[in-house]
Amino acid sequence: MKVHELGHVVLYVRDAERSAAFYRDVLGWRQVVPPPPAPVEGFVMFSSGRTHHELLLIEVGDSATPIPQGRRLGMYHFGLKVGDSDDELREARERVLASGTPLLGASDHGMTHSLYIADPDGNEIELYIDVPGVRWDDPAVLASPIRPLKLQGDPAAVMTPRARRSPPVPARRPGAVSRVARRLRRTRRLR
Numbered sequence: 001m002k003v004h005e006l007g008h009v010v011l012y013v014r015d016a017e018r019s020a021a022f023y024r025d026v027l028g029w030r031q032v033v034p035p036p037p038a039p040v041e042g043f044v045m046f047s048s049g050r051t052h053h054e055l056l057l058i059e060v061g062d063s064a065t066p067i068p069q070g071r072r073l074g075m076y077h078f079g080l081k082v083g084d085s086d087d088e089l090r091e092a093r094e095r096v097l098a099s100g101t102p103l104l105g106a107s108d109h110g111m112t113h114s115l116y117i118a119d120p121d122g123n124e125i126e127l128y129i130d131v132p133g134v135r136w137d138d139p140a141v142l143a144s145p146i147r148p149l150k151l152q153g154d155p156a157a158v159m160t161p162r163a164r165r166s167p168p169v170p171a172r173r174p175g176a177v178s179r180v181a182r183r184l185r186r187t188r189r190l191r
Helices: 016-026 085-097 179-190
Strands: 009-011 030-033 043-047 055-059 076-085 104-109 112-118 124-130
Touching: 009 016, 016 030, 016 043, 016 055, 016 104, 076 085, 085 112
Parallel strands: 009 055, 076 124
Antiparallel strands: 030 043, 043 055, 104 112, 112 124
């Protein structure tokens, strides 16, 4: 067996109509079932056009247990690519903030520039762009330390790297290489 790609994500939500408005109107995801303006009744599906659907929301009602805070098992966040440039990420940031959705964090991961938000039920979402010209096949890049995000053309960092629900990774000295990056480099030399 070989996994070809991540096909879709299914989330339980308290109110499918409220969540549909967020994913459709704030994030600009195309609602495919039920087709707008039909009312949302119990579930709703979204697609970017890549496949039949990438997101399915299933309503479970107000009595459902909320997502626990802090260290826990399960999904941390899912990522949505919102463009190919810092300008497009900046536009996404402005649209999200204009909707009243708070920004939870912003990070430069080396290979991506990322903003973090939460949907109405607290499911965390990473809005990101791939940094042009970065080699994704370089393990040192993939394991590089997270830095504050400074979008090209902005005078200062958007904010410090995102606060995590789980305990933060200890801060590293500037220029220090993570243990994972060192291990990956050693592995490459041994081949």
